[in-house]
Amino acid sequence: MYNSKIIGLGKYVPDNVVTNDDLSKIMDTNDAWITERTGIKERRWVKEGSGDTTATMGVKAAKMAIERAGISKDDIDFIVFATLSPDMYFPGPGVQVQHALGIKTVGALDVRNQCSGFIYALSVADNFIKTGMYKNILVIGSELHSHGLDKTTRGRGVSVIFGDGAGAAILTREENNKKGILSTHLHSQGEHAEELVLKAPGMGTRWVNDILADNNEDDESYFPYMNGQFVFKNAVVRFSEVIMEGLMANGLQKEAIDMLIPHQANLRIAQFIQNKFGLTNDQVFNNIQKYGNTTAASIPLALTEAWEEGKINTGDTVVLAAFGSGFTWGSAIIKW
Numbered sequence: 001m002y003n004s005k006i007i008g009l010g011k012y013v014p015d016n017v018v019t020n021d022d023l024s025k026i027m028d029t030n031d032a033w034i035t036e037r038t039g040i041k042e043r044r045w046v047k048e049g050s051g052d053t054t055a056t057m058g059v060k061a062a063k064m065a066i067e068r069a070g071i072s073k074d075d076i077d078f079i080v081f082a083t084l085s086p087d088m089y090f091p092g093p094g095v096q097v098q099h100a101l102g103i104k105t106v107g108a109l110d111v112r113n114q115c116s117g118f119i120y121a122l123s124v125a126d127n128f129i130k131t132g133m134y135k136n137i138l139v140i141g142s143e144l145h146s147h148g149l150d151k152t153t154r155g156r157g158v159s160v161i162f163g164d165g166a167g168a169a170i171l172t173r174e175e176n177n178k179k180g181i182l183s184t185h186l187h188s189q190g191e192h193a194e195e196l197v198l199k200a201p202g203m204g205t206r207w208v209n210d211i212l213a214d215n216n217e218d219d220e221s222y223f224p225y226m227n228g229q230f231v232f233k234n235a236v237v238r239f240s241e242v243i244m245e246g247l248m249a250n251g252l253q254k255e256a257i258d259m260l261i262p263h264q265a266n267l268r269i270a271q272f273i274q275n276k277f278g279l280t281n282d283q284v285f286n287n288i289q290k291y292g293n294t295t296a297a298s299i300p301l302a303l304t305e306a307w308e309e310g311k312i313n314t315g316d317t318v319v320l321a322a323f324g325s326g327f328t329w330g331s332a333i334i335k336w
């Protein structure tokens, strides 16, 4: 059995900055409400005509991660791509990355676990490496939310929160099993699937021809729905549980955490977890203020920036944790 470790990180965000004040010009909202409830000041939304898509943003983040890892694209044995906003209904963006990077015909797996997507993807990659099946795996989280949000007052409870962007990591084999990804922990609770959901188009709900036939402008089924307060209450409980689960599995106490990178759902959730675990501002990394919630991209985007800012060093215990639609949640404990 091997371990896996992260040897390269990359990110990409679209140029187009959308501030809270910009949003207040297109819907009934304001900077004070958004800042107080979520901590978000601005987000990136892909500009029409820019050519950015979920796959192309993932490719840009991947190129940076590959270069920083100091490997060649030809060393990559497998691709895992997490997103809830693929360019096409099928196939998923993993194969687009394989083609765009000109990588030989390695496998490409698409992960559909929303805000927990990157942790799930990391867990899959880690376990493929642990068993010895693959040596170098490219893991991507990328989202283009802005194209599918209801940007009117009707959708303001959701649309002000989400942003576009991508992050990527290169995982490689580590022979020392006290280093790298020590463990990952994954959970789901499908009874709450419809508390944070985009129902249509879906084969079991309403397909595109049903939507067109109804031609009903009040139809909200093809916009995301979120029961915000219910999601918030569940998130704070599950974040805490899954971080503790990860620590305990490795015989660690909360004092062992050098850096916590929570999924960037809401700054209030991150602050609640920070207080609960008695962590200082330097021990928790947040960039939701600049990017909003970028779902599967949020952890790799935050991890990349924390690393770029020199906040993660060799030997540190780094904890990643996420919660989101499904509900799904998970954590990863890493010895950097």
Ligand SMILES: CC(C)(COP(=O)(O)OP(=O)(O)OC[C@H]1O[C@@H](n2cnc3c(N)ncnc32)[C@H](O)[C@@H]1OP(=O)(O)O)[C@@H](O)C(=O)NCCC(=O)NCCS
Pocket: 028, 029, 030, 033, 034, 037, 038, 115, 156, 157, 158, 160, 226, 227, 228, 229, 230, 231, 232, 235, 265, 266, 269, 293, 323, 324, 325
């Ligand atoms: C979404 C969230 C910020 C909303 O905050 P909240 O305090 O629960 O707010 P509510 O939904 O109860 O809405 C309060 C009021 O603000 C209004 N409102 C909603 N969005 C608004 C906006 N963007 N601007 C101004 N007012 C808004 C509502 O219409 C409501 O008005 P009313 O009282 O007249 O009916 C909060 O619930 C949250 O962060 N939840 C977790 C979300 C999350 O983490 N999601 C991702 C999980 S991965």
